[in-house]
Amino acid sequence: MSEKFHKRVSVEEVEEGSTLSPKFDKNGLIPCVTTDSETHEVLMLGYMNAEALIKTVEEGEAYYFSRSRQKVWHKGATSGLIQAVKEIRIDDDQDSIWLSVEVGGSGASCHVGYKSCFYRSIPIKNKISKNIELKWEEDKKLFDPIEVYGDAPNPTKL
Amino acid sequence: MSEKFHKRVSVEEVEEGSTLSPKFDKNGLIPCVTTDSETHEVLMLGYMNAEALIKTVEEGEAYYFSRSRQKVWHKGATSGLIQAVKEIRIDDDQDSIWLSVEVGGSGASCHVGYKSCFYRSIPIKNKISKNIELKWEEDKKLFDPIEVYGDAPNPTKL
Numbered sequence: 001m002s003e004k005f006h007k008r009v010s011v012e013e014v015e016e017g018s019t020l021s022p023k024f025d026k027n028g029l030i031p032c033v034t035t036d037s038e039t040h041e042v043l044m045l046g047y048m049n050a051e052a053l054i055k056t057v058e059e060g061e062a063y064y065f066s067r068s069r070q071k072v073w074h075k076g077a078t079s080g081l082i083q084a085v086k087e088i089r090i091d092d093d094q095d096s097i098w099l100s101v102e103v104g105g106s107g108a109s110c111h112v113g114y115k116s117c118f119y120r121s122i123p124i125k126n127k128i129s130k131n132i133e134l135k136w137e138e139d140k141k142l143f144d145p146i147e148v149y150g151d152a153p154n155p156t157k158l
Numbered sequence: 159m160s161e162k163f164h165k166r167v168s169v170e171e172v173e174e175g176s177t178l179s180p181k182f183d184k185n186g187l188i189p190c191v192t193t194d195s196e197t198h199e200v201l202m203l204g205y206m207n208a209e210a211l212i213k214t215v216e217e218g219e220a221y222y223f224s225r226s227r228q229k230v231w232h233k234g235a236t237s238g239l240i241q242a243v244k245e246i247r248i249d250d251d252q253d254s255i256w257l258s259v260e261v262g263g264s265g266a267s268c269h270v271g272y273k274s275c276f277y278r279s280i281p282i283k284n285k286i287s288k289n290i291e292l293k294w295e296e297d298k299k300l301f302d303p304i305e306v307y308g309d310a311p312n313p314t315k316l
């Protein structure tokens with residue numbers, strides 16, 4: 001699939017050119033940050049392989065590569081929470097993607113049920129110790145994960 | 159350094175608890191997306207090791223781990239473009255960080271001179287081919303990289 005993209009021939013062309021030549025890591029993946037096109041919150045940080053990036057660009061809906069299931073994943077296929085892509089950006093060295101999306105249904109993007117995967121903050125200007133406590137930034141889940149995903153395996157791994 | 163964090167003991171505690179137990183990858187890194195606290199633009203996607211994360215939390219200024227230089231990097235140490243951290247969030251499975259920052263000086267975060275590293279977009283609902291062209295989303299650089307970085311090696315690698 002990655003033969004569909006231009007080869008990376010020079011730093012200047014990668015940074016200052018209009019040639020799309022994404023860099024996939026050793027596992028064939030590129031990280032992707034996804035934000036809400038209206039509220040601008042960061043919803044999630046996922047990964048794409050070449051196939052997921054191509055499908056996302058061509059179809060205008062977000063596809064990722066699930067590292068836990070080792071397959072391309074059409075976001076919302078199970079939950080109905082499709083991400084309609086408003087804009088796709090790529091960074092200076094073309095090794096990261098930014099999607100700006102509008103989320104269907106309840107508007108949630110997190111498998112735990114929250115709107116954003118980033119529902120907790122780390123208190124700053126505090127000494128790190130085993131006692132430091134995360135603070136909740138969202139006060140309720142937008143859906144019940146058991147109702148939506150049933151007994152599908154949890155993607156979170158220790 | 160990572161012994162300063164709690165061990166990951168259960169999926170439930172990682173996702174639903176208030177215990178900070180970040181997951182670093184095989185290289186000891188965790189990806190970090192950084193947004194502008196006022197405009198909410200995504201400025202960059204970087205990586206932290208345990209030391210960079212601890213310094214960022216404790217000092218309230220952004221530190222990253224430079225993969226090209228293989229060392230902890232105080233963002234803005236050379237350019238003066240320090241990132242003052244307003245909020246740090248962590249995601250559901252605690253393997254990604256989100257920093258919301260206020261940038262000093264010209265407000266730029268990209269080593270190429272732009273405000274955001276994501277200064278180009280990929281046109282959506284277009285067939286991917288070698289002819290697809292990136293579109294410029296920022297129209298001018300906020301600083302001259304040669305003036306600021308001189309002949310320091312470019313972090314972009316092919």
